[in-house]
Amino acid sequence: MRRFIGAVVCAVGLLPGVSGAEELRLAVPEALKASGLAQFIVPRFSLKTSVRITRVDEGAAAEMQFTDGGTAVFQGAGQRWGLEHNGDPRAVRFLDWLRSDVGKRTIESFTAEDGTTYSAELTVVKAELDVSFDGDSNKGEALSLTLCGRCHVINESNRMNGMGSTPSFRVLRSFSDWDRRFANFHLLNPHPSFTQIDGVTDPFDPSLPSPIVPVELTVDDLEAILAYVSGVTPADLGAPLQLQ
Numbered sequence: 001m002r003r004f005i006g007a008v009v010c011a012v013g014l015l016p017g018v019s020g021a022e023e024l025r026l027a028v029p030e031a032l033k034a035s036g037l038a039q040f041i042v043p044r045f046s047l048k049t050s051v052r053i054t055r056v057d058e059g060a061a062a063e064m065q066f067t068d069g070g071t072a073v074f075q076g077a078g079q080r081w082g083l084e085h086n087g088d089p090r091a092v093r094f095l096d097w098l099r100s101d102v103g104k105r106t107i108e109s110f111t112a113e114d115g116t117t118y119s120a121e122l123t124v125v126k127a128e129l130d131v132s133f134d135g136d137s138n139k140g141e142a143l144s145l146t147l148c149g150r151c152h153v154i155n156e157s158n159r160m161n162g163m164g165s166t167p168s169f170r171v172l173r174s175f176s177d178w179d180r181r182f183a184n185f186h187l188l189n190p191h192p193s194f195t196q197i198d199g200v201t202d203p204f205d206p207s208l209p210s211p212i213v214p215v216e217l218t219v220d221d222l223e224a225i226l227a228y229v230s231g232v233t234p235a236d237l238g239a240p241l242q243l244q
């Protein structure tokens with residue numbers, strides 16, 4: 001079996017769509033295989049759906065694979081896992097199941113021999129960012145104006161462009177925890193629906209595309225913005241003010 005798989009390894013790992021009675025293979029990376037999670041969830045899915053899945057090693061030809069990319073499905077032992085597939089309807093069904101309440105409960109009911117558990121609650125995956133303040137503040141000002149200035153008043157130069165209901169950067173800078181709010185603005189409403197940070201946020205759900213022109217940036221860009229905002233004079237608000 002091992003030799004056979006070796007012979008059909010294809011460069012991308014995923015073969016074009018196959019349907020019907022063809023084998024549905026799931027490539028499982030070593031780290032996950034060792035924990036036993038895939039071994040635990042696959043039969044439970046098959047029992048419910050009569051869709052049979054053959055587990056194969058990472059790199060072997062497969063219709064779907066657990067990877068650190070793809071659509072996020074669970075996380076554990078410091079890593080986030082996603083599922084990539086070739087569009088096979090059975091693979092789509094597996095993905096839907098993994099993201100359903102039953103699938104999530106199944107994932108979370110598993111404990112590996114070494115005590116590792118997995119969480120299907122992926123908001124935690126969008127972990128709080130630990131960003132520095134030593135970015136390029138000039139670049140940060142330019143980025144703030146182009147990316148955030150559509151809604152926020154950044155400084156005098158876009159004073160007339162911000163949206164009235166949106167707090168200005170000077171007001172936001174006056175909060176004692178302004179740094180935490182800026183470092184994680186992508187998690188705070190209304191930003192999640194339209195913000196993508198390279199390598200940090202998940203791609204938009206295709207069924208929920210960004211309602212407006214998305215704000216796209218890198219962690220570097222965010223550090224530049226933080227560097228800029230750290231130098232912004234806080235608004236003098238008198239008494240402390242609550243945002244919501």
Ligand code: HEC
Nearest residue numbers: 147148150151166167172181182185188189190215225243
């Ligand atoms: C499409 C409009 C829009 C864009 C673009 C936008 N914001 Fe906001 N932002 C808002 C609104 C509206 C609020 C106020 C939300 C509230 O009060 O609940 C807000 C609030 C914030 C807050 C405070 C959040 C909190 O809950 O503490 C921060 C920090 C922030 N924005 C940073 C940014 C940064 C940085 C950018 C650019 C990279 C940006 N925003 C781009 C609309 C926008």
